[in-house]
Amino acid sequence: MYFAVVTMATVGYGDIHAVNLKEMIFVMIYVSFDMVLGAYLIGNMTALIVKGSKTERYRDKMTDLMKFMNSNRIGRDIRNQIKGHLRLQYESRYIDSAILQDIPISIRARISQSLYKSYIENVPLFKGCSIEFIAQIIIKVSEEFFLPGEVIMQQGSATDQLYFICDGVMEEVGIARDGTEERVSLLEPNSSFGEISILCNIPQPYTVRVCELCRLLRIDKQSFSNILDIYFHDGRRILTNLLEVKESKIGLKHLESDIAFHIGKREGELALKVNSAAYHGDLHQLKTVVRAGADFNKKDYDGRSPLHLAASRGFEDITLYLIQEGVDLNAQDNFGNTPLLEAIKNGQDQIASLLVKEGASLKIDHAGSFLCNIVARGDSDLLRRLLSNGVNSNSKDYNHQTPLHVAASQGSYLMAKLLLEAGASVLIKDRWGNTAVDEAVETGTKQLIELLEEAKSAELSVFPGFQEDIKEKIPRKKCTVFQSHQGDARNHGVVLWVPGSVQELVETASEQLDFPSGSFMLTEEGGKIIDVETINDGQKLYLMGELTH
Known part of the structure; x- marks a missing residue:
């Protein structure tokens, strides 16, 4: 005993010295055993101290929860669920993702990829989505455990979390007004829940309850929405996948209209992004959105396509790109304007020439009334551009008046000259039998009358067989x-x-x-x-x- 105690408490092998071979061998073996025993005892004591600190934190948390539940008179069922959940978290703390918070993001991303990639990429909701999108989801998810009987989501609640099942089984339950329950579907590994509420902005349609011990991955709504804003082309794919998944479940078919509505909304958002890029001349953004599957023939609330906006703003690179992509050159907006007409109206002559070269047309409904209004406004620049792009200067309005009639009635020498240079006829009569010369005579503008009389003489000289009262040929009734x-x-x-x-x-x-x-x-x-x-x-x-x- 003395030898053992002294050997443990001193350096070396104690005060007793070996004097023969047997004692030396005994001391060597004993000291070696003593070293191993000491290391074992020190290691265990250290482990007990560390475990004791974790246990102490667990007990302190449990004590605080018990005080809270007692003071608020929480029911026994909820008490048991809280205790069970806290105990589960304590026992599974060794895989708590919180321990990764001090690790650099790049390393943390690689760890998440190795841990969760096999689960996330097999989720039906993300079928066909880009690798980059799935990688961002994997980085943002966190792991949680739930015991059987726990309710994760309540029917009718506003959900701000999206869950993916790694292990275990859950059920979606519909609760009627009288409190009766009906199982809607069974959720197994690789399933997801909470997506309908988040994507469609509606209350949670069903209660989600744990059937077996579950390991879940969770991402909050804000993080998910931020990722969708960056990878917006995957949003359309997710909604389509959601519609396919829910159509296969009888109890969820009534949600089809909500999902279809948000698919249309998503397409509208994509169209808005396309038009915004075209309006601001952002070719890079436009290409990105088009590659994402956006329809560049989609129109906004005024019926304008991206080509309308690019043509009106004078962005030649955007216009050329849209033409190469096969956009409809002659699409009309709600006001009957084509891209070529928009370019002409806004003085974008270079864009107008490009569109004409590619085969675009004006397609002006009621060209006579349109030109007459321009002449009445006195917009000579627009009139000149329209005439140079092939608009018929002899087009008539509902009163059979030509733009030259209007110019003559207003005494506008400049407008009349532009129209005559474009081939306007002074011999055409309106429904009351008046020519442009007659209208000019009524205004008394001498210079204009002389201009029209000269044009009249020149026109009659080209057709010597015609009499002075030549009328425009109108289809007989x-x-x-x-x-x-x-x-x-x-x-x-x-x-x-x-x-x-x-x-x-x-x-x-x-x-x-x-x-x-x-x-x-x-x-x-x-x-x-x-x-x-x-x-x-x-x-x-x-x-x-x-x-x-």
């Missing part, structure tokens, strides 16, 4: 005239060309139908014709005689 509106339906009528006046029509019809007492015309509805302009081509009319009392 014909009508079918019957005798008496109340006559026998078997009576034959006569087909006549519509003359210049109602009186001529009555006289011709009376002669052809041998009805000398004919004095006026009625429509099938009984309306009296007072102007031949109101007669439609092919209309049936009835010749009536004077009414006798």
